Amino acid sequence: MSTEERPPSWVINPEIPSVARMYDYYLGGKDNFAADRRAGDRAVEAVPYVAEFVRANRRFLSHAVTLMARRGVRQFIDIGSGLPTQENVHQVAQRVVPDARVVYVDNDPIVLVHGRALLAGDPFTTVVQGDLREPQAVLDHREVAAQIDFDRPVGLLMLAILHFVHDEDGPARIVEQLRKRLASGSFVALSHGHAGRISPEAESQVRSAYGGTAAGDIVPRTPEQIMAFLDGTELLGPGLVPVEAWTPDTEPFTPDLAKAGFLAAVGRIP
Numbered sequence: 386m387s388t389e390e391r392p393p394s395w396v397i398n399p400e401i402p403s404v405a406r407m408y409d410y411y412l413g414g415k416d417n418f419a420a421d422r423r424a425g426d427r428a429v430e431a432v433p434y435v436a437e438f439v440r441a442n443r444r445f446l447s448h449a450v451t452l453m454a455r456r457g458v459r460q461f462i463d464i465g466s467g468l469p470t471q472e473n474v475h476q477v478a479q480r481v482v483p484d485a486r487v488v489y490v491d492n493d494p495i496v497l498v499h500g501r502a503l504l505a506g507d508p509f510t511t512v513v514q515g516d517l518r519e520p521q522a523v524l525d526h527r528e529v530a531a532q533i534d535f536d537r538p539v540g541l542l543m544l545a546i547l548h549f550v551h552d553e554d555g556p557a558r559i560v561e562q563l564r565k566r567l568a569s570g571s572f573v574a575l576s577h578g579h580a581g582r583i584s585p586e587a588e589s590q591v592r593s594a595y596g597g598t599a600a601g602d603i604v605p606r607t608p609e610q611i612m613a614f615l616d617g618t619e620l621l622g623p624g625l626v627p628v629e630a631w632t633p634d635t636e637p638f639t640p641d642l643a644k645a646g647f648l649a650a651v652g653r654i655p
C-alpha cells in the first residue's frame with residue numbers, strides 16, 4: 386500500500402462482518418469468516434434466493450463488460466469491485482481487447498490485499514483503495530490517473546455498491562460527479578438492490594443483518610430512484626430490469642418486480 390492511501394477507520398477485522406466477504410460467501414468463496422457467514426445466513430433466511438441474484442449479477446458484469454469492449458471501450462473503472470472471483474472485469478474485457486486497462490476500486494482493505502496478489506505482474510490492471518463517497522479522490526487517485534485517459538471513453542461499473550451509499554451521503558451527487566468526468570461514448574453499468582414486495586419484516590431482517598457490517602446498512606431503492614442515476618444516458622438492452630433478465634439482446638419489457646433483488650442497467654453517455 387502506498388503512503389498516499391489513507392487507511393480506513395476500520396481494518397480487516399474478522400469479528401465485524403464485511404459486505405465484500407458476505408458477498409464472497411453467497412458466491413461460494415472461501416474468503417469469509419464466521420461473522421460474515423452468520424450475517425449472510427440472516428439475510429438468506431429473510432430472502433432465500435439471494436445467491437441466485439448474486440450469481441446473476443456476475444453474469445450481468447460479464448455481459449456489460451463484453452458489450453462495452455465490443456463497442457470500443459478500452460479502459461474500465463470498477464468501483465466496489467469486491468473480492469476477486471471468477472470472470473473479473475479484466476478477464477472479461479481482455480478477451481475482447483487484450484490490452485484493456487482496468488482499475489478496481491474498493492474501500493475494504495481485504496479487497497486490496499487479494500486483488501494485488503491476483504494482479505501482480507499485470508501491467509494493464511490495478512486495484513486501489515478508495516471510497517465511492519469521495520468521488521473526487523477516486524478520480525484524482527494517482528493510479529487511476531496513470532491507467533485511465535479521461536479524454537477517451539471509459540466503462541464505469543458500480544455493481545451492487547450504490548445501495549451501501551446512504552441518502553445522507555448524496556448518491557445522486559456522487560454519480561453525477563463521476564459521470565461529469567467521463568468522455569462522450571463512455572458507459573455506466575450499475576446494479577442496485579430493491580426490496581420488491583417482500584414483507585416489511587423480511588426487509589428489516591436484511592437491513593439489520595447489514596446494519597452490523599462496516600458498511601452500516603443496505604438501502605434498497607425503487608426503480609425510479611435507481612433509474613435517476615442514469616438520467617440522460619442512452620439505455621442499452623432491455624433498460625432497467627431484474628439483473629437475471631439483463632442481456633444485451635433482450636428487448637425492453639415491463640418486469641415483474643415482486644421479488645427482491647438487484648435491478649441492472651447499462652447507459653451510454655451521449
Ligand SMILES: C[S@@+](CC[C@H](N)C(=O)[O-])C[C@H]1O[C@@H](n2cnc3c(N)ncnc32)[C@H](O)[C@@H]1O
Nearest residue numbers: 405408465466467491492493516517544545549
Ligand atoms: C456486494 S459487493 C459487489 C462486488 C462486485 N461489484 C459485484 O457486483 O460482483 C460490494 C462491494 O462494494 C464495496 N463497497 C461498499 N461501500 C463502498 C464504498 N463506499 N466505497 C468503495 N467500495 C465500497 C464493498 O467493500 C464490496 O466489495
